[in-house]
Amino acid sequence: MNTIITVDGPSGAGKGTLCQLLAKATGYALLDSGALYRLTALAAIKAEVALTDVQALAKLAAGLDIAFNAAEQGVTVLLAGKDVTREIREEAVGMAASQVAALQPVRDALLMRQRAFADGSGLVADGRDMGTVVFPSAAVKFFLTASAEERAKRRVLQLESVGQKADERQILTDIEARDKRDRERASSPLVPAADAILLDSTKMTIDQVFEYAMATIKKAALPS
Numbered sequence: 001m002n003t004i005i006t007v008d009g010p011s012g013a014g015k016g017t018l019c020q021l022l023a024k025a026t027g028y029a030l031l032d033s034g035a036l037y038r039l040t041a042l043a044a045i046k047a048e049v050a051l052t053d054v055q056a057l058a059k060l061a062a063g064l065d066i067a068f069n070a071a072e073q074g075v076t077v078l079l080a081g082k083d084v085t086r087e088i089r090e091e092a093v094g095m096a097a098s099q100v101a102a103l104q105p106v107r108d109a110l111l112m113r114q115r116a117f118a119d120g121s122g123l124v125a126d127g128r129d130m131g132t133v134v135f136p137s138a139a140v141k142f143f144l145t146a147s148a149e150e151r152a153k154r155r156v157l158q159l160e161s162v163g164q165k166a167d168e169r170q171i172l173t174d175i176e177a178r179d180k181r182d183r184e185r186a187s188s189p190l191v192p193a194a195d196a197i198l199l200d201s202t203k204m205t206i207d208q209v210f211e212y213a214m215a216t217i218k219k220a221a222l223p224s
């Protein structure tokens with residue numbers, strides 16, 4: 001059994017939140033593909049590799065020494081043995097991630113690593129191109145959105161909840177820049193798959209989004 005559920009959409013739409021809830025409810029594994037791009041960006045920043053040096057970035061992506069350790073309080077992300085769980089969530093790393101993610105050789109380097117998460121036990125995959133490129137034959141595909149203003153508000157609350165400072169106007173500007181880059185790039189742009197279910201969470205609570213997604217999955221009668 002290799003059932004795959006994909007959740008794509010822009011930053012702050014609630015993909016990570018929904019995917020964690022779906023993974024818990026279904027017992028499927030979880031792929032946070034954005035973390036791979038964030039790790040590539042962080043590795044580049046640490047190694048002082050320019051975000052325009054395509055070949056060096058692709059090499060970094062191919063050789064990333066990373067681990068995802070599931071724990072009671074969430075997933076811990078390690079880069080070269082060091083806990084970078086918080087560091088990769090910083091807005092600056094998100095911006096750098098969207099720059100490296102626009103480069104096809106970087107995407108190629110990460111493709112097989114992402115597909116390897118589908119090891120036969122069911123997978124919930126979170127990203128931008130899960131339903132279009134990485135898992136085009138996924139069983140159920142969601143495209144989760146929300147207005148940019150709502151997403152910026154959510155991001156501010158999220159950053160503040162972990163003690164980071166957040167300027168809502170700056171975050172909205174960053175989100176809009178990242179959306180534009182993700183949507184307009186030539187390689188795997190952020191677009192809904194033709195068979196994706198569109199879900200606008202602007203006025204929905206986390207529970208409502210989860211209930212709707214679970215009902216859809218149940219209707220698709222997936223094996224658990």
Ligand SMILES: Nc1ncnc2c1ncn2[C@@H]1O[C@H](COP(=O)(O)OP(=O)(O)O)[C@@H](O)[C@H]1O
Nearest residue numbers: 011012013014015016017154158201204205206
């Ligand atoms: N429907 C929702 N309503 C309000 N807040 C939400 C909703 N979905 C997610 N959030 C919150 O918004 C923030 C960003 O969600 P996240 O899942 O990280 O988004 P994404 O993975 O799409 O970037 C988190 O703090 C999360 O708790």
Ligand SMILES: Nc1ccn([C@@H]2O[C@H](COP(=O)(O)OP(=O)(O)O)[C@@H](O)[C@H]2O)c(=O)n1
Nearest residue numbers: 011012033034035037097098101127128129
């Ligand atoms: N499948 C994916 C996942 C992320 N990305 C890129 O990686 C960046 C960070 O992704 P993320 O999912 O962690 O970002 P947030 O939605 O959490 O802000 C995005 O802005 C995209 O440019 C991508 O190109 N393809």
